[in-house]
Amino acid sequence: MSVEVKNVTKKFGNFTALDNVSLKVESGELVALLGPSGSGKTTLLRTIAGLEFPDNTGEAQVLFYGEDVTQIPASERKAGFAFQHYALFRHMSVFENIAFGLRVRPKTTRPPENEIRARVEKLLKLIQLEPMAKRFPSQLSGGQRQRVALARALAVEPKVLLLDEPFGALDAKVRKELRRWLRQLHDEIHVTTLFVTHDQEEALEVSDRVAILRAGKIEQIGTPEEIYDRPASPFVYDFLGNVNLFSGRVKDGAMVIGGTEFATPDATGEKDSDAVAFVRPHDIRVTRQPLGPALPALVVRSNAAGPVANLQLKRQDSGEIFTVQLSKELFQELSPKPGEQVFVELKNVKIFSDDYSI
Amino acid sequence: MLPGFKLTLGFTLFYLGLIVLIPLAAVFWKTTTLTWPQFWQTITMPTAMASYRLTFGASFLAALVNVIFGLIVAWVLVRYEFFGKKIVDALVDLPFALPTAVAGITLAALYSKTGWIGQLLEPLGIKAANTQLGIFIALTFIGLPFIVRTVQPILEDLDPELEEAASSLGANRWQVFWRVVLPMLTPALLTGFALAFARALGEYGSVIFIAGNIPMKTQITPVIIMGELDMFDYGKATAIAVVMLVVSFVLLLTINVLQWWTNRYNTNNLA
Amino acid sequence: MTPAATTFHTPHNIVHRHTTSEPPAVRRALIGVALVFLSLFLFLPLVFVFTQAFAKGIGFYFETLRDPNAWSAIKLTLLAAAIAVPLNCVFGVCAAWAIAKFDFPGKNILLTLIDLPFSVSPVIAGLIYVLVFGAQGWLGLYLNADNPHFPWLQNWLNDHNFKIIFAVPGIVLATIFVTFPFVARELIPLMQAQGRSEEEAARVLGASGWQTFWRVTLPNIKWGLIYGVILCNARAMGEFGAVSVVSGKIRGQTNTIPLHIEALYDDYNFTGAFAVASLLAFLALITLGLKTWVEHKNAALNEIEISK
Numbered sequence: 001m002s003v004e005v006k007n008v009t010k011k012f013g014n015f016t017a018l019d020n021v022s023l024k025v026e027s028g029e030l031v032a033l034l035g036p037s038g039s040g041k042t043t044l045l046r047t048i049a050g051l052e053f054p055d056n057t058g059e060a061q062v063l064f065y066g067e068d069v070t071q072i073p074a075s076e077r078k079a080g081f082a083f084q085h086y087a088l089f090r091h092m093s094v095f096e097n098i099a100f101g102l103r104v105r106p107k108t109t110r111p112p113e114n115e116i117r118a119r120v121e122k123l124l125k126l127i128q129l130e131p132m133a134k135r136f137p138s139q140l141s142g143g144q145r146q147r148v149a150l151a152r153a154l155a156v157e158p159k160v161l162l163l164d165e166p167f168g169a170l171d172a173k174v175r176k177e178l179r180r181w182l183r184q185l186h187d188e189i190h191v192t193t194l195f196v197t198h199d200q201e202e203a204l205e206v207s208d209r210v211a212i213l214r215a216g217k218i219e220q221i222g223t224p225e226e227i228y229d230r231p232a233s234p235f236v237y238d239f240l241g242n243v244n245l246f247s248g249r250v251k252d253g254a255m256v257i258g259g260t261e262f263a264t265p266d267a268t269g270e271k272d273s274d275a276v277a278f279v280r281p282h283d284i285r286v287t288r289q290p291l292g293p294a295l296p297a298l299v300v301r302s303n304a305a306g307p308v309a310n311l312q313l314k315r316q317d318s319g320e321i322f323t324v325q326l327s328k329e330l331f332q333e334l335s336p337k338p339g340e341q342v343f344v345e346l347k348n349v350k351i352f353s354d355d356y357s358i
Numbered sequence: 359m360l361p362g363f364k365l366t367l368g369f370t371l372f373y374l375g376l377i378v379l380i381p382l383a384a385v386f387w388k389t390t391t392l393t394w395p396q397f398w399q400t401i402t403m404p405t406a407m408a409s410y411r412l413t414f415g416a417s418f419l420a421a422l423v424n425v426i427f428g429l430i431v432a433w434v435l436v437r438y439e440f441f442g443k444k445i446v447d448a449l450v451d452l453p454f455a456l457p458t459a460v461a462g463i464t465l466a467a468l469y470s471k472t473g474w475i476g477q478l479l480e481p482l483g484i485k486a487a488n489t490q491l492g493i494f495i496a497l498t499f500i501g502l503p504f505i506v507r508t509v510q511p512i513l514e515d516l517d518p519e520l521e522e523a524a525s526s527l528g529a530n531r532w533q534v535f536w537r538v539v540l541p542m543l544t545p546a547l548l549t550g551f552a553l554a555f556a557r558a559l560g561e562y563g564s565v566i567f568i569a570g571n572i573p574m575k576t577q578i579t580p581v582i583i584m585g586e587l588d589m590f591d592y593g594k595a596t597a598i599a600v601v602m603l604v605v606s607f608v609l610l611l612t613i614n615v616l617q618w619w620t621n622r623y624n625t626n627n628l629a
Numbered sequence: 630m631t632p633a634a635t636t637f638h639t640p641h642n643i644v645h646r647h648t649t650s651e652p653p654a655v656r657r658a659l660i661g662v663a664l665v666f667l668s669l670f671l672f673l674p675l676v677f678v679f680t681q682a683f684a685k686g687i688g689f690y691f692e693t694l695r696d697p698n699a700w701s702a703i704k705l706t707l708l709a710a711a712i713a714v715p716l717n718c719v720f721g722v723c724a725a726w727a728i729a730k731f732d733f734p735g736k737n738i739l740l741t742l743i744d745l746p747f748s749v750s751p752v753i754a755g756l757i758y759v760l761v762f763g764a765q766g767w768l769g770l771y772l773n774a775d776n777p778h779f780p781w782l783q784n785w786l787n788d789h790n791f792k793i794i795f796a797v798p799g800i801v802l803a804t805i806f807v808t809f810p811f812v813a814r815e816l817i818p819l820m821q822a823q824g825r826s827e828e829e830a831a832r833v834l835g836a837s838g839w840q841t842f843w844r845v846t847l848p849n850i851k852w853g854l855i856y857g858v859i860l861c862n863a864r865a866m867g868e869f870g871a872v873s874v875v876s877g878k879i880r881g882q883t884n885t886i887p888l889h890i891e892a893l894y895d896d897y898n899f900t901g902a903f904a905v906a907s908l909l910a911f912l913a914l915i916t917l918g919l920k921t922w923v924e925h926k927n928a929a930l931n932e933i934e935i936s937k
Contacts, residue, residue, distance in 0.1 A: 049526055050526070051522050051525075051526065073525070074522065074525045074526045075525045075526070075527075075528055075529060075530055075531075076528070077526075078528070079526060080526070080527075081522070081523065081526040083519045083522070083523055085517070085519065087517060087519035087520050087522070087523040088523075089520065089523075089524070089538055089541075090542070091541045091542060100524065100527055100529070100537070101527035101528050101529075104524070104527065104528055104529040104530075104533045104537065105528060152523075152527065153526075153527070155527075156527055156528055360730050360731070360825060360828050360829065360832065360838070360841070361832075361838035361841075362726060362727075362838055362842075363727060363730075363731045363733075365723075366722075366723040366724070366726040366727040367723075367727040367731070367733070369719075369720070369723045370720065370723050370724040370727050370728075370739070371739075373716075373720045373723075374720075374724075374739075374742060374743065377802075377805055377806055377809055378742065378745055378746060378806065378809060379742070380761070381757035381758055381760070381761050381806070382745070382749070382757055384757050384760035384761045384766065384767065385753070385756070385757055385760060387760075388760050427662075427663070427666045430659055430662055430663050430666070431663045431666065431667060433659065433663075434659050434660050434663040435663075437650070438656055438659070438660055440660050444921075446663075446664070446667060447921075448917050448918070448920070448921040449667065449671050449672070449675075449917065450667070450671070451917055451920065452671050452675065452913060452917065453671075454860075454863075455863050455912075455913035455914075455916040455917050455920075456674075456675075456867070456909070456910060456913040457863075457866070457867025457868070457869060457886075457887050457909045457913070458751075458867065458869045458870065458887075459867070459869040459887035459888075459890050459891055459906070459909075460678065460867070460887070460890065460906040460909045460910055460913075461674065462869075463890060463891075463894050463899075463902055463903070463906060464674045464677055464678050464903075464906070465674060467677065467681065467899065467903075468673065468674060468677055474673065474677060475669075475673070498670065499670050499674070502670060502671075531651055531652075556748055559750070560748070560749065560750025560751065560752070560753070561750075562750065562751050562752050562869065562870035562873075563751070563869035563870050563873075563887070567894065579750075580750050580751075580752040580753075580870065583750075583752050583753065583756065584752055584873075584874070587752075587755075587756065587759065587874060590765075592756075592759065592760065592763070592765055592766075595756055596756065596760065599750075599752075599753045599756055602750055602753060603749065603753060606748040606749060606750070607748070609748060610741065610744065610745070610748045614741065
């Protein structure tokens with residue numbers, strides 16, 4: 001049982017927003033659609049909601065729990081959608097906003113007034129805005145508006161909850177609070193949820209699985225750990241941020257950087273070619289003397305403000321600059337000064353041959 | 359601080375006083391030359407009373423018809439693409455730009471017994487020239503742009519997400535219009551109605567030719583004032599003018615309140 | 630995304646029940662209703678004016694316009710507009726400068742007062758000047774007073790047969806009154822939206838008050854000013870009710886174009902009336918054209934502004 005999208009293509013003029021995209025979300029899952037702007041993530045969400053329709057009718061399919069809803073418009077699809085800018089009805093109170101989806105039902109399926117009241121009040125409690133029921137959207141803060149938008153979408157008991165950049169318009173502090181609240185909420189009500197974001201930290205922290213989109217295609221999908229630890233492409237690596245690039249050559253299953261050979265388990269079988277090694281800053285060990293295979297580098301700048309220390313180093317052979325993260329203890333032990341020579345060991349080196357580019 | 363405050367404000371007040379305020383004050387000064395019973399008798403004389411009923415009634419109906427058709431025109435201009443849309447959009451302002459005398463003789467001739475439209479209405483037993491219907495037609499003509507031009511910008515700025523949200527919550531197209539779009543347009547529609555109504559009350563040039571100005575039947579209030587002026591009875595003319603001015607001022611106030619109401623959603627945003 | 634764009638992107642090979650647009654049948658019906666309504670009320674009258682104007686041929690048309698009375702009406706209309714428009718322009722700029730660039734108590738009342746002439750019936754606009762300058766008005770009382778202040782002024786005015794009502798000055802005054810708010814109304818919201826930071830920057834950089842106005846403010850409000858002038862001029866040349874009260878309607882002397890049209894119409898010279906009316910209808914079309922062009926220009930300018 002799931003929400004499934006198959007072979008969806010969508011173009012706006014010459015721009016391809018979705019290029020034959022397929023995605024399956026299991027019941028009760030919380031999935032993040034992560035990607036830069038223009039990658040098609042919002043279009044995918046809108047296609048699931050029935051606000052956009054695939055161009056390739058016939059091939060493309062949108063399935064809600066096995067039922068084909070591809071041609072069913074938004075108003076009959078029963079997908080809860082929360083908009084980036086909330087799209088609250090300004091002329092209705094918070095209460096009426098939440099009740100809207102129930103009130104517009106045909107008489108035969110519309111719950112009686114007392115049940116509508118009870119349901120709205122329950123939702124108000126869930127979003128912790130009970131005292132605000134009579135307020136108008138213009139009298140609420142951004143975070144409160146977002147919660148009302150969520151409650152409004154939930155009121156119709158949607159088969160799937162779709163959130164477009166749910167925290168995009170909020171300031172950093174409210175963002176963090178609200179995304180933890182969203183995760184708790186999801187653990188309580190277990191509604192299948194997809195949300196769009198361009199913030200990798202948000203995606204990794206909140207979701208069960210993350211789908212990374214690039215130029216209308218899904219580049220990789222997996223749990224946050226999988227995505228972070230085993231990025232499928234340089235793009236994913238780079239998009240998640242926090243990475244150093246070392247250019248070198250792959251030779252006999254090892255990566256040669258500046259004359260030093262580093263063991264790379266996943267590079268076995270690669271033939272002799274130019275390659276780029278991706279290494280996260282916290283996977284680099286800095287020492288005064290080479291203890292094993294190590295690369296000489298010069299200290300450019302150091303910064304020990306914050307929980308970890310950051311060190312900027314320059315490769316002595318190519319002049320490439322890279323960043324190292326190390327604990328404060330190690331930093332104090334090392335006490336590097338600009339211009340001094342150090343040696344670096346690389347761990348968890350991930351190699352992509354040169355024809356990839358990011 | 360920028361210069362010129364005293365100079366510009368001084369000139370503004372001087373010019374406003376000279377052109378508008380002092381002459382307007384003359385109306386109230388002139389009224390004081392009448393005794394209260396004289397004043398009351400003048401403003402309640404049968405021809406005047408008939409003219410108020412006609413002027414208010416026809417202006418109200420014309421503004422109402424314009425609310426409906428003006429909304430449709432604005433909707434079509436904002437939401438749909440069709441051939442000649444730009445020209446149609448520009449022509450909506452014709453009643454603003456066309457001098458009232460030209461509109462007056464044109465409508466009178468069009469709706470006369472032998473006119474293009476009049477001869478079509480004749481067999482149906484409908485007479486527009488020299489009737490109250492004609493006055494209603496002229497007032498509808500001059501009021502049209504007010505509704506279209508107040509509703510159009512609001513409709514253009516209406517966030518499409520609101521309609522998408524309503525529709526994703528299960529509302530059908532009619533419910534989206536009736537429960538979401540129309541309430542958002544209501545203040546603008548009311549403002550447009552009030553503007554068209556206010557303009558119609560004072561309208562003269564486009565009405566007199568088609569109206570025929572038959573006492574008790576097709577005389578609008580400005581025509582009554584004109585009649586008194588032609589007889590050099592400035593006292594009577596002024597008394598009726600005072601009635602109209604008071605109504606205009608009340609309407610002006612109403613429009614200001616309505617415009618504040620239109621903007622209310624946008625002004626008290628917290629975020 | 631504009632609302633129109635949602636319909637634009639709908640693929641044409643298949644009819645989607647799109648969520649933010651109406652079914653095609655409803656759409657077509659609404660367009661139909663709008664076009665029929667507009668044709669009846671706008672297109673038809675416009676076409677009618679020009680057809681009637683040439684009903685007796687082009688020769689008769691030009692004969693009507695060459696008539697001395699018509700010519701004098703044209704000249705008087707141009708004169709009234711030539712005085713009223715620049716005066717209201719200066720007023721509009723002054724009022725907008727004071728209101729938009731400074732804070733003072735009573736601003737809202739001032740704004741309402743500036744709009745006042747719009748809500749006064751044209752007939753009343755004429756009436757108020759008759760009450761001030763007419764034979765029974767303040768000026769008349771002064772001219773006939775037995776014991777006036779400034780007897781020399783009374784003598785001078787009487788000697789020169791000074792008249793305002795039923796003469797050209799009255800027509801000009803009435804025209805100024807009915808076109809009073811046009812320029813101010815365009816400029817005030819525009820200048821309020823622009824704020825005063827650019828002017829303050831110019832002052833800090835050493836510009837004088839005049840330099841600031843000519844080099845910074847004026848280029849910013851140029852299109853709004855032109856827009857206001859176009860509307861002001863159209864109304865000035867077309868005003869009927871107010872002018873009709875103060876003019877006295879002496880043919881060849883105090884008739885403006887609209888009054889001349891009325892005179893011809895009352896003489897049952899319908900073709901002549903429409904011939905003269907076609908001049909004003911043509912002016913209206915030019916006004917609409919210019920208005921659309923200025924709006925287009927302004928929109929383009931705003932877009933550049935946004936893309937910056």
